[in-house]
Amino acid sequence: MINTVNNIYTFLDLAGTFVFALSGAVAAKQKGLDIFGIFSIAFTVACGGGIIRDLCIGAVPPAGLTNWLYLVTVFAATIISIGFYRIVNILNHPVLLFDALGLSVFAVTGARKAIAFGHNYEVAILLGIVTAVGGGVIRDVLLARIPVILKKEIYASAAMAGAMIVVAGDYLGYPKETVSTIAIVFCFGLRFLGLHFHWNLPSFPDKGIKKDE
């Protein structure tokens, strides 16, 4: 039973890595980067958030650099996004769903890992968010554009909700697996609804100031 749960976790973690790598590879390809650049951006999106988290909690070297499974997963995503670009584009909508799944899983595992290293709940929530959105922010910085997650439908806030559920469950002493599952489902649902109904957090445009998009 525990093993099944762990296997599911590992599977979800790699699935999240895969779809984040896919989104990075597609963006890099569209910018005309060479194959190494595409791979680098894909790796950064998939592992960047986790690497920052690990540096902040003192888990060196970061898991993204030591575990070859991540590297292989990113490599596969790069190859697929180049070789089957047309198909990946058609699958745009499913990819958004997988991206939402990656977001949820990373928010939960990020918060969980910070707690496991003995840090307080504020650290857990902040690093849950960083794990989930950090890679995407770095991708946009490398591609010289304002990080889209800072402007888009319920995204980082869904990650925050997921991390907060993990923290609340830990505080109340509820079983980890149940709490994590609830947190993932809630975060995923929030993001899915945000996408579906084009929910946006309020922004506050000025008259006469040109928006970037």
Place this chain on the structure above:
Amino acid sequence: MINTVNNIYTFLDLAGTFVFALSGAVAAKQKGLDIFGIFSIAFTVACGGGIIRDLCIGAVPPAGLTNWLYLVTVFAATIISIGFYRIVNILNHPVLLFDALGLSVFAVTGARKAIAFGHNYEVAILLGIVTAVGGGVIRDVLLARIPVILKKEIYASAAMAGAMIVVAGDYLGYPKETVSTIAIVFCFGLRFLGLHFHWNLPSFPDKGIKKDE
């Protein structure tokens, strides 16, 4: 007496955090980011420099992530910059003064912390600068523009001066409180005069090369 000094320090530190958060929130709002994006940029400006400093001296997790006072301060600055944008804009000049105060305080506390962790004077000076200007650099990177502090009136150089005074005082064994006060006043004065007289460090434009501003 010691307590008074400590209280003043804490107050200055939070005041610095507040005004840096304010400057970040205003910049983010002008770019049309949503409320979460505004908060994220505000937090990054206020705490980014300190987080890099803490990673470099091995103080994990970074204080900016563990101490809720920073989070609350940034939250307050975000709310105020949105709700009272008109007033914040009118207060532009006072904000520049507060920003200069934040710069001075962060340069001094950054250098002080590096010394307290047993590192050498070069590290103290470099990380004093990083603490003071790091957040602003990250803000500009996230907003996809060349960091303004790399181009503007005496700014990072004022932070360097402050950090060097701290180091000189430590080397000569002078009392910390006195040295820190002098360093803050000197750094603040330098920045204030730089602003007032539009002092700039020399740059070296080529003919025929378009400058960015």
Place this chain on the structure above:
Amino acid sequence: MINTVNNIYTFLDLAGTFVFALSGAVAAKQKGLDIFGIFSIAFTVACGGGIIRDLCIGAVPPAGLTNWLYLVTVFAATIISIGFYRIVNILNHPVLLFDALGLSVFAVTGARKAIAFGHNYEVAILLGIVTAVGGGVIRDVLLARIPVILKKEIYASAAMAGAMIVVAGDYLGYPKETVSTIAIVFCFGLRFLGLHFHWNLPSFPDKGIKKDE
């Protein structure tokens, strides 16, 4: 004999630092930054990759911040790039060669340091690449453009080749000095040939999508 080898290493390391700083200073000068900005960018290019590597392997504070030799080297490069800009420009081709040398040396020393800290081969290869190209990536991010190394002739891939030779040599138990020399020569040769023949890794442009260059 050992001393000679060590001296050669130190010389190569500082030579790499110098040319990387030069490339950063020239780019910053062309963007109209002030002298402090030019120095900051030069320092970042020269030491940024090594600082990220040191954070990832837990070597805090990073060598780039503690060793004043780097600072002096960067300072010299800044002064030279400003005072002798015309000459530096004429020497553009030799500078590219030095840059290739810096790349090779940093890739090898980066991989070597990761192994010396007891980390696995994947970490060594990845951080060899990061040490070699990290500074250039940060430079381009600060100057708000897509990192050129993600688009250019065999560059990061040459660094990867150098790091892989170090790892292979370590695995087979070959003497370090020999392996390092071979790795540097191979990486340098690969980069030199890439430059000379304008080798590029494949990219995959779409019709109708404007490339950035």
